[in-house]
Amino acid sequence: MSTRKIPGSDPAPLGGPSLSRRQFVQAGSALMAVPFLAGRSVSAEAINTAAPSPAVPAAQIVPTCSTFDCGGKCDIRAHVEQGMVTRISTRPDSALDPQMPIMRACVRGRGYRKFVYHPDRLKYPxxxxxxxxxxxxxxxxxxxxxxxxxxxxxxxxxxxxxxxxxxxxxxxxxxxxxxxxxxxxxxxxxxxxxxxxxxxxxMGNTAAATPYTYGTAASGSTLDTLADTKLVILWGHNPNETVFGHTNHYYQQMKANGTRFVVVDPRYSDTAASLADEWIPLLPTTDNALMDAMMYVIISENLHDRAFIDRYTLGFDEASMPEGVPPNESLVAYLFGLKDGIEKTPQWAEKITRVPAQTILQLARDYATTKPAALIQGWGPQRHNSGERAARGSTLLASITGNVGVRGGWAAGYGGIGNRKFMTGPECPDNPxxxxxxxxxxxxxxxxxxxxxxxxxxxxxxxxxxxxxxxxxxxxxxxxxxxxxxxxxxxxxxxxxxxxxxxxxxxxxxxxxxxxxxxxxETSFMERWNIGETWGTGNYVILSEKLIEPDFExxxxxxxxxxxxxxxxxxxxxxxxxxxxxxxxxxxxxxxxxxxxxxxxxxEELCVKRQHLFKGAPHIAFEKNINDPANNPFPTPSGKIELFSKRLYEMQHPEIPALSHYVPAHEGPEDALRQRYPLQLITWKGKNRANSTQYPNPWMQEVQEQVLWINPQDAGRRGIRQGDTIRIFNDRGVMAIPAHLTARIMPGVVALQAGAWWQPDEHGVDRGGCPNVLTSARITPLAKGNSHQTLLVEVSKA
CATH class of the missing domain: 3.40.50.740 (Rossmann fold)
Incomplete structure (x- = not known):
């Protein structure tokens, strides 16, 4: 009987010819795969099929990236030996290019090997x-x-x-x-x-709504233009956990240089813990009420940029309205209640948002008087049935404070970047x-x-x-x-x-x-050729080379x-x-x-170089439109920034106001349904998976447990203690998972990480913690987009 040392194991007797490390793993995986074959037996001949030669010679460290649905495109160094990836490392800090930093592998990137070499992977058609x-x-x-x-x-x-x-x-x-x-x-x-x-x-709601202000959705600047910004408001933006490209690299630099960060979010996210000088929690779907009150303060205290407004905007006051619109439809008329009799004061907004009036007052003053300032909205707030209004609301705030088209300002939500460059992609014939x-x-x-x-x-x-x-x-x-x-x-x-x-x-x-x-x-990114492209403000590509041959079929x-x-x-x-x-x-x-x-x-050069950085000058959204408006009008019907959109006004839809202002949301805090389901549920994208990808990876399951975040006040009223199994339910479904009591979620709101796999028991109760057994399929009125985040639930002890 012969013995062969498997790397990382004790010598063990193996009958027959000696096996390579790769063949050993193949044989073990094949045996573990039998339950997926629904009663079909697997022959020894099938298990012992000779493995193809490795795609990459032994003992190489290959820079690559994942092409899964993740915007980070981090630098993964695959250690390939005998046709297998034996470990994953990442770029050293010394390899950082400050002009376009390619991010180091995050916890997901470090865990891909366990995901690719998992015995539960599909093996045969x-x-x-x-x-x-x-x-x-x-x-x-x-x-x-x-x-x-x-x-x-x-x-x-x-x-x-x-x-x-x-x-x-x-x-x-x-x-x-x-x-x-x-x-x-x-x-x-x-x-x-x-x-x-x-x-x-x-982020389709932002993409659909933003053009009604600026004429285009490509309204983002590059983050290197924010280096000297003294105030950044991250509005529902959580890059630390979503691992959104190289965003956090710039924010950490700015934090070190003295930039003040305010995070507006119902949940005290890891981004808030890492960056925030101030956390402002508000009830989901009430973003526009907070924005309205901020604009009220800014204008009533004469903190708005009147010269900018007069030159570049439409619809601020009655004198700047388009023709054919009746009186009292302007922004000023709305904010000061000239039509509905309600002034949009901080006290008015406090009752809706639960943000104290004094906090609103100070936030408005800080944003208006800090020059320049950046209000950067994430993708979470626009995944509501009020999301289009929230996306446009941030554009109104940026415009009345003159933070559009200037270095250090920010024009809109986290949308398209004007100077992004992309690979051409495979040609596709027209669709008949x-x-x-x-x-x-x-x-x-x-x-x-x-x-x-x-x-x-x-x-x-x-x-x-x-x-x-x-x-x-x-x-x-x-x-x-x-x-x-x-x-x-x-x-x-x-x-x-x-x-x-x-x-x-x-x-x-x-x-x-x-x-x-x-x-x-299917094959993983390690088993095929591809090219990874970044999201957000990233502007580089990485070759994703075929590293290993796919096992089985x-x-x-x-x-x-x-x-x-x-x-x-x-x-x-x-x-x-x-x-x-x-x-x-x-x-x-x-x-x-x-x-x-x-x-x-x-x-051939890319196979050696592995990466290409699209380097160029920093990009400031709408800089040309502001510096030379005569030759570069905004691509709107008026050629100006449209605070009031006549196109939206002509739709005469109560949920699509011509001025993006607060409208109570379906299944929001003012919905009568709250009598039965008093808690608003939101979800967040966690650091351990991209959407639902990597859910079965045991390493990633150790990173974060699937639990419901609930404020101790709400838990106490329901007799719920830390770790209790609880029922979360509404008219659409029921789930049962552990409770996590924390002050990191505001009262009246509960939170659940998105992307867990649905696991219904024999009674149809989800035991996996998949939020979509509870979410609504209601679409947004303008974009016809998603509103996953707008839902009401009740919670009880199981």
């Missing part, structure tokens, strides 16, 4: 053998799988038309420049098209289907397409030609986890008379993947899509003869040609 949602599958071959896809695409397209085909947005593992969902859309458009969706679940729906309406489009009208956000058509009949979910856990009003969505997914065929490609059997008819084992989406394309007769047009790696080389070259002044590297 499988088809459903039980009811949808039961999670029962049996193993099939890749040829069977791609034939099923091709046959169902052909049948459903012939029967219902191409508008019956839908690709859901990815919120998990299939990101990057060369993603599976992009190539799926390419295949769709080569074979007749598909029902497209618009809207960003992340003109109709588009909001991503928030996909459940209704699958249930009853006649419900989707232009008033509900349908674009490009008066009506839909078909319900959604075939659905692809690639690297996404949205369908039955991240989608609001989860139980409603699941009822549609379970009904096979509605969506006739569902394909899910993923790393794990996620709650959403359980509803697939065909389940495909895992395939990248591009590989199996190419096989489907062949069975549909369009493979030459789909692939253009390119492998995955060749596509990356092609994208790099087209990007290089599109940016002749950027000195973008060739593919």
């Amino acid at each position: 499988m088809k459903r053998v039980g009811k949808r949602g039961e999670g029962k599958f049996e193993r099939i071959s890749w040829d069977e799988a791609t034939t099923m896809i091709a046959d169902n695409l052909t049948r459903i397209t012939a029967q219902y038309g191409p508008a019956a085909r839908f690709a859901h947005t990815n919120t998990a593992v299939s990101g990057g420049t060369f993603s599976g969902d992009k190539m799926l859309r390419r295949l769709f458009n080569l074979t007749g098209g598909y029902l497209e969706h618009y809207h960003s679940v992340s 289907v003109a109709a588009k729906i909001s991503i928030m309406n996909w459940v209704q489009a699958a249930d009853d397409a006649t419900k989707i009208t232009p008033e509900m956000g349908l674009k490009g058509a008066d009506r839909l030609q078909s319900n959604i009949r075939i659905l692809f979910s690639l690297g996404s856990n949205y369908l039955a986890n991240q989608n609001p009003d989860l139980l409603q969505a699941v009822s549609v997914l379970e009904d096979e008379s509605r969506i006739e065929f569902i394909v899910a490609s993923d790393l794990y059997l996620t709650p959403s993947a359980r509803y697939a008819d065909l389940l495909l084992p 895992r395939r990248s989406d591009y590989e199996w899509l190419r096989e489907v394309a062949a069975k549909l007769g369009v493979e030459p047009q789909f692939s253009e003869g390119r492998s995955e790696k060749a596509w990356i080389a092609h994208i790099v070259e087209t990007t290089r040609q599109a940016m002749p002044d950027e000195n973008f590297p060739t593919f």
Whole structure:
């Protein structure tokens, strides 16, 4: 009997030929995978299949990045030995480029190895053998799988038309420049098209609302322009936990240089703990009432920038209103109650927001008198059914204080950055289907397409030609986890008379993947070629090289899509003869040609350099519009900053005021439903996962427990103690998880980390802590976007 030393283990007897480290892990993982095969046996021959040679020579440290749905794109150093990633490190501090700092790996980045080498990862293509949602599958071959896809695409397209085909947005593992969902859309458009969706679940409300003030959503500056700012108000912005790119690098520098930070948030977040000189908690959905009162103070105390307002804005007072609007519709008229008789004083706002009037008064004075100052709004406040108003409200405050177009100011919410540069991406033919729906309406489009009208956000058509009949979910856990009003969505997914065929490609059997008819084992970013691009104010790309060969029968989406394309007769047009790696080389070259002044590297150079920083001058949003308005008018109908939007006024919608001001929200603190459900629930994005990605990673589960944050005052009234299992419920669902009593959440509000996996028990009670068993599918009135954060619940001891 021979023995072989496995690195990191004691010598152990192994029968037969000696095994490499990689083969040993493969064999162990295969044995652990048996429960996923629904009764199918696994032969020793299958377990002992020879492993392919490693993609990277032994003992290399390869700089790379994750292409999962995370905006950080941190510097990951993969230590590759004998075809395996043995550990992950990150860049040393000495490698920091101060002009565009690539962030060091966060706790998620450090934990990717455990996520990639997890025994529960999907291993083989499988088809459903039980009811949808039961999670029962049996193993099939890749040829069977791609034939099923091709046959169902052909049948459903012939029967219902191409508008019956839908690709859901990815919120998990299939990101990057060369993603599976992009190539799926390419295949769709080569074979007749598909029902497209618009809207960003992340920040679509801000993107839709901001143009009504400035004419464009690209209204963010680069953070290096804030170096000398003396006051920053982070309004619902939590970069320390969301790990939002290199944002925190700049904020920590500013903090060290004496910048004063105020955090406005119902929850005392880790960002507040790290940065805040002052924490101002307010009730969710009441942001505009606080903003209104701040503007009242600023104007009543003559702290506004009158010269800026007169030159650059429309709608401040009656003298600056557009034609055709009746009296008392201006900002001043609203704030001083000339129409409704209510002055928007700090005392008025205190009753709504629970922020003390004196705090409002001082915040307004500080913001108006500190020159310049930056009010930076995160994406959380605009994920409410009042979110569009909150997004525009911050633009009004910035405008009346002259903080637009100036170094150190900030014009809007955390939206698009004007000087961002992007890779060209794979080319996609035009979509022959003109109709588009909001991503928030996909459940209704699958249930009853006649419900989707232009008033509900349908674009490009008066009506839909078909319900959604075939659905692809690639690297996404949205369908039955991240989608609001989860139980409603699941009822549609379970009904096979509605969506006739569902394909899910993923790393794990996620709650959403359980509803697939065909389940495909996806590769991780370590097992494929891609390019990672940053979000927010990041402006760099990192090559994500294929480091290891995928184990078992895992395939990248591009590989199996190419096989489907062949069975549909369009493979030459789909692939253009390119492998995955060749596509990356092609994208790099087209990007290089599109940016002749950027000195973008060739593919060969990028393979050595690994990263490219788009360096350039600091960007100040709207600087040209302010410095030379005659030649650079704002792209609004008036050419000015529109405090009052006539376009919104003409809609005559009570929830879309022409001046973004406070309107009580559905399921907000003034809703009569509070008699039954008196607590407002909010969620936050935690540091240990991106949306729901990495939930099954045991290392990440140790970082933060899934508990409900509840203020001791609210807990005491309900007889709840620390650690008690509690029920959180409303008319939509019920969950049971432990309670965490903390003064870090204000009274009247409870908080839950987003992204936990839905785990219903035999009674339908969620034991995983997935907030979307409670959230509402109500869409916002203007953007037709998400309002996940607006909901009322009650809590009781279980």
